[in-house]
Amino acid sequence: MVTTYQELQMYKNFDELANDVLELAKEILPDQLIYLTSLSDSQQVILKLSNEDTSIAVAEGLVLNLNETLCNRVDFQNNQPLIYEDIQKESSLEKLQQKLDEVNIRSYLGLPISLVNGEKFGTLCAINDEVTHFDAKSIQLLQKIVRMFSYYLDLERFAYRDALTDLYNRRYLSNFFDNHSSKGGVIFFLDLDGFKKVNDLHGHEAGDGVLKEVASRLQKLAAEQPDAFAVRLGGDEFVMHFPSIGSKEDISQQAQHVLDRLSKWDAQYQLSTSIGVVTYPASGTEELAALLKHADQALYEAKTSGKNTYKFF
Known part of the structure; x- marks a missing residue:
């Protein structure tokens, strides 16, 4: 059962913790625009941005067709980050290239956020309007932040779900x-x-x-x-x-x-x-x-x- 934006609004201190996650991620990648998303089977919602004063056309609350996003390519099954250091050199992104150019995204790092039960939640992403090198240590630190955030989501989610059926309670x-x-x-x-x-x-x-x-x-x-x-x-x-x-x-x-x-x-x-x-x-x-x-x-x-x-x- 997908965690909805409506459900997230009920979580205690969600906004505060989401802002902390972005702040920590910004310490690791200070030159990037960092954002959190939630995903459904068909849509992506931009939940939080590290800052909105940027040349990249992304905004909090933006709802996107999942098939037209980079996050749709993130490997949730193997819990692996998706890295494009120079999007213009990625032939596999040819169909998305025009949209990415329109919003001024040149590099992308997307980390999967899953709950303990394996349910897909969303992504933590870092984007830039310039070519970027993402080093292994930075990615490992971001993965630790994501893991801690997922533990919080599980604790909050448990308060609003029936343990047997996973329906709301x-x-x-x-x-x-x-x-x-x-x-x-x-x-x-x-x-x-x-x-x-x-x-x-x-x-x-x-x-x-x-x-x-x-x-x-x-x-x-x-x-x-x-x-x-x-x-x-x-x-x-x-x-x-x-x-x-x-x-x-x-x-x-x-x-x-x-x-x-x-x-x-x-x-x-x-x-x-x-x-x-x-x-x-x-x-x-x-x-x-x-x-x-x-x-x-x-x-x-x-x-x-x-x-x-x-x-x-």
């Missing part, structure tokens, strides 16, 4: 609601039908496998909607949060889509899902606890009406 949902509820949205409260029998008949290891599979499917569902995310509250209870989807009919279609994706299981598992749906308006005054209570009431109605369905509060 209740703390993340609460913090998100505190900061973004003014935009309005839709909450699906999900509960698995028949999950207790899986544990009773097949054991808790099988039950954990089911929960992980549910999480995987919810992650894929969330990826289909901009700014949607999934949460495990505990046990077999999950939440999906969507920004304002539209009409009640649109929400119903989305709820049915979720049910369909969670209804196909091996014959040995007699599983389905029930959903309670609650909406809240932009600039509303509803508290998360009240909304979850309402969604739980709607979930109860879905359960008592035959399960494998959804009900609105």
Whole structure:
């Protein structure tokens, strides 16, 4: 599960530590423009710059198509830096040459930043508008800085993730609601039908496998909607949060889509899902606890009406 920019904003002291990382890197390579990025499957976000007073056209908050960046070529699998001391001499960069010329990048050093579990986070990069020699000692020192930064990311990430499924947890949902509820949205409260029998008949290891599979499917569902995310509250209870989807009919279609994706299981598992749906308006005054209570009431109605369905509060 990709660490989002929205999640990073919740991390304690992220800005302070990111600035420290850039300051240390700047001590090692004082003539370079240093920056931190985060990566998704398709995009790169420039999180922090060492300085913006430069001839290179890069800015904090810039979102780039990953396929059009040098960072897309960094070797995360083998945790190796990517080094171009003179980009104009690199025939492999022919397709990117025009874009690099436009932003005035002549040399590049990119170091991969990964979490302990191997998940790709982003890069620490050094660029210049002139040809640059990157010596081995400098690169080794930067790799140590990256390693320490990745340990910090893991500690912060752990606070907002469910240990079993790697979905967001209740703390993340609460913090998100505190900061973004003014935009309005839709909450699906999900509960698995028949999950207790899986544990009773097949054991808790099988039950954990089911929960992980549910999480995987919810992650894929969330990826289909901009700014949607999934949460495990505990046990077999999950939440999906969507920004304002539209009409009640649109929400119903989305709820049915979720049910369909969670209804196909091996014959040995007699599983389905029930959903309670609650909406809240932009600039509303509803508290998360009240909304979850309402969604739980709607979930109860879905359960008592035959399960494998959804009900609105």
